[in-house]
Amino acid sequence: MSMLNVSSSPHLRSPHNTSREMYNVVLALLPATVFGVFHFGLHALLVILMSVVTACGTEYVFDYIARRPNTLWDLSAVVTGLLLALCLPPSVPLYIPFAGALFAILFTKCFFGGLGQNFMNPALAGRVFLLISFGTAMIDYSYDGVSGATPLATLNEGGTVSVLKMFLGFASGHIGVSVAALCVGAAYLIYTDTIKWKVPAATLVVFVIIMGIAGPGHFAPLYIGAELAGGGLILGAFFMATDPVTSPMTGLGQLIYGGLIGGLAALFRLKSGMADGMSYAIITANLIVPLLDKYIIEEPWGVGKPGQVLPSEEEMANKKPGIAIPRSALVLCLITAIAGVALGGVYSLTKDTIEANQMAANLAAYQAVVPGAENFAYDEAISASLEEAMAGDYYADGAYGKTRVNEVVAGTDASGNIVGYGLSVTSMEGFDGEITLALGIAADGTVNGISFTVINETAGMGMKADEPEWKAQFEGVKVDSFTLNKSGGSTADNEIDSVSGASITSGAVVNAVNTGLDFYHNYIQ
Amino acid sequence: MSLFMIIITAALVNNVVLSQFLGICSFVGVSNKIKTSFSLGMAVIFVITIASAVANLLYTLILEPFGLGYLQTIVFILVIAALVQLVEMFLKKTSPALYQALGIFLPLITTNCAVLGVALNNVTDGYNFIESVINGFGTAVGYTIAIVLLAGIRESMVDNDVPGPVQGAPLVLFAAALMGMAFFGFSTLTLG
C-alpha cells in the first residue's frame, strides 16, 4: 500500500518560496548588470563573475565539508555575489570580489547556520569588510582611462553634476550605477510583491526630509535628485535593505527600520567624508532587527505550536494586535532613544541654518553698516566673550544704563577677510522703551554708522533720530566713545547733537552706541 | 565640543566595547539574555556616571593640587570599589525591587575594565567636571546599546543550525566582529 502523505494544517500554497523570490531578484538586477558591463567594459564582467562564482563556490565547499545538504538551489548565494559585485568599483583587482564574496558567505552566513540564519546582509558585510581592509582600492572609481571622480564627490566639493546622467548611469561609480535600470528592476519586484515596500519607502522619505533640511542644497530638486541618484542609495534601499532574512517581519518594524536607514544614510552623507554611508547605515540597522521582531507583535494568523494551550474566544477577541504590554516600556524607551538621537542629530545638522535665519532678521541692518561685507557669521570666540560679558542683566552692570549687547557678527568680503563687525545693541531707556540698533565698526576701529532695527519713539521728535542727517554724526569717526551734547553745535568728532526736544531718545542711542564701542574695545580688538 | 556631541561620540564613535575593548568579559558573558543585559547596562550607567563624577572631583581637588597625579590608579580603583559597596547597601535598604533587578551585577562591575578605564580617560582627555560626567554617562550608554544589541542577536540565534566548531564562543565573537564593523562607520563622522 502506498504511503499517504499525512501532514497537519495549515497548508499554505503560494508561488512564493525562497528560490522563487531570489529568482525574481536576479531578474530585477539584470538590467543594471547589463548596463554596467556595457558602460564599464569587460573587466566589470570579470568582477561580477568572480564575485558570483566565489560566493557559490564558498557555499558549496562549506556545505560539503560540514556535511550538510547543498543549498545552492536557493539562489541566495548568486544574489549575494551579484549584489556585492554591483556595489564595487568597476576596475578593482580581482582579489577584491574574491575576498569580499568569501567573507560575505562564510563569515556572515555559513558560520551562523547557513540559509536564512544570518542577521546581517551578507553582500554589505562583505563590502564593508573590503572598505575597511582595502581602502585605497575600494575608492578608486576610474575605468578605461576615465578619471574616477564620482558625481557625489564632485557635488561635495561644490561642483555641479548632471542628475540626468547620474540617473541613467552615464557617470562614474560602482558597477550598478544606472539608477534607471535599478528602478526598472525595483518596479518589477514591487509588482510581483517580492520585496517589503515599506522599507524603501520609509528610507527614501526620511532621507529626503533630512537632506532637504540640513543639506547645502536644501529642497532644490536638482540637489535632492543628485543625492538620491548617488552613493548606492537606490541599490541599497530597494535591493539590500529589503533582504527578506535581515529585515523586520512586521509592518511597523519595517517602517522604523527603513526610517533609521534613511536617517543614518543622511547623517553619513552630511557629516562624513565618505560616500559609502549607505552600506554602514544598512548593516547598523540590521543590528536592531532582532529587537524589533521580538517586541512588536502582530495579529497571529496561524494556529499555535503543538501542545500550546490556545486562548479562549473571548481572550482572543480582547487581545488586539500591537505591542506586548509588559514590554511596552522597553519599546517606548527604544523609540524615544531613537527619536532623541534623531532629533539631536537633526538639531546639530540644522543648527547652522537656524543661526543663519536668526541673523537674517538683522541682516539688512548689518549690510547697511558694514559696507563691503559679503557674508556675516558668528565668531565663536567673540560669542563666548559676549556670553561672559552679558552674564548679568545689563552690560557692565548698567554702566551705560539699561543697555545690552545682543549679538556680534563679523563681516567678511569675498576672499574671507574681515572688513568689519556688526554689533546689535539695545537700550531700554528710550522715551518709549526699547531701542535696538546695529552698530557697524570697520576692521580698523572706525565707526561706520548705525542702523535702527527697533525704534518706537514719538513721531516728529524721538523718531527724528532715525533720519540720515542725524545718524550721519556717527559715521566715519574713530573714537572710543561718544558724548551727548544737549545744547547742540558740536564740533568734535565724539560729540553728538541731541535731537531737539528728544534728549532722552538721543541719550539712549548714544548709550547704546557706547556700549557697543566698549565691547569692541574690550573684547574684539 | 558641545555636550550632546560628547554623548554621541562617547556612545557611538568610540564605543567602549567595540572600539576600546573595555568591559569585554561581561560583554560576552552576560549578553545571552536581553533582560539581564539591559539590567546590567542600567547598573553600569549608574555606577560609571557617579564614579566619573567622584573620580574627577578627587583628581581636581586633591590629587592634582598636591602633585599626587601618579596615585590616580590606586585612588580611582579604591573609590570605585567603595562606591559600589555603598550603592549596593543603599539599594538594599531603600529599594528592594531595584536591588533585585540590579544588585547582583554591582560587585561584578567593580572589576569591569570599563569603569576604571573611563575614569582614567577623563583625566587624560582633560575634561572638566561636567564633561567628565557626561562622557561617563555617554560611554555607559554606548555599553548598554552594544550589549543589548548583541543580546537581541544572540537570542534570535538560539535555534540556529550553527556548525559544531563555531558553536559557543566563536559565534559570539563573530557576531561582535560584525557589530564592530557596523560601528566602524560612526568613527568616520566628524561631529561638533
Add this chain to the structure above:
Amino acid sequence: MNKNVERLYNGIVKENPTFILMLGMCPTLAVTTSATNAIGMGLSTMVVLIISNFVISLFRKLIPDEVRLPAYIVIVASFVTVVQLIMQAYFVEINKSLGVYIPLIVVNCIILGRAEAYASKNDPVPSIFDGLGMGLGFTLGLFLLGAFRELLGAGTVFGIQIAPSFYEPIAVLVKAPGAFLVLGCIIMVMNAWGISTRANKMVEEGCASCAGCGTPGTENCDKKEEVKA
C-alpha cells in the same frame, strides 16, 4: 615533575590564560595590533603578576578574609603604578602605544584571578613560579595573536616587512573588528581540534566577574547561576 617547573608548564601550556582560561580579554583584543605592543603588554603584566603573587602569598595569612579583594586590589594597584612610572621614564614609546591599558592591568582578570586561586593558598616560591608561568603563557598568547594580526593585517612583524610585495594586507585585522574575528577563528580551530577551552562555558554561563574567574567554576559563577532564574 618539580613543583615549580610544573607551575611553569601549567601557565604556558595547560592553563594558558589567553587560549584556555580566556582571562584578560580586554588587553588581549586591544593591544595585539602589533607584535611589539603584544610583547610589551605581556611582559609588563608578567612583572606585576610575579611581584603581586609573591607579596600576596607572603602575607596571605595576615590578610583578613572579608577584605581580601580590596587588599589585593591595593597591592596590585601599587605595583602597577610602579611599573607605569618606570615605563613612563624609560620605555616612553611603548608606554604611549599601550596607553590606558597599563593601568588597566589592575583589573586584569589574570592578576586577581591568580591571587585568589593560587597565591592566597600556596607558598611564596611556587607562587612566584605560578606568576612566571602564567605571565609567560599570557605573553606567548599575546605574541602569537599580535604577530598573526600584524603579519596578515600589515605585512610586517615587529615592523619588518615579511610578507611578499604582491600581498595586499587585510587591514581590518589590525583594526577593532579584526580582533574579534581573529580570536573567534582561533577558538573555532581549537574547538575543531578538540582542545577544550573555558571560552565556550564563559559565553553561556556568563561569568561577569573577573575576580572569581581565576579557575573554572568558582563561587561567583555559581552565585550568578542561582539568581539567574
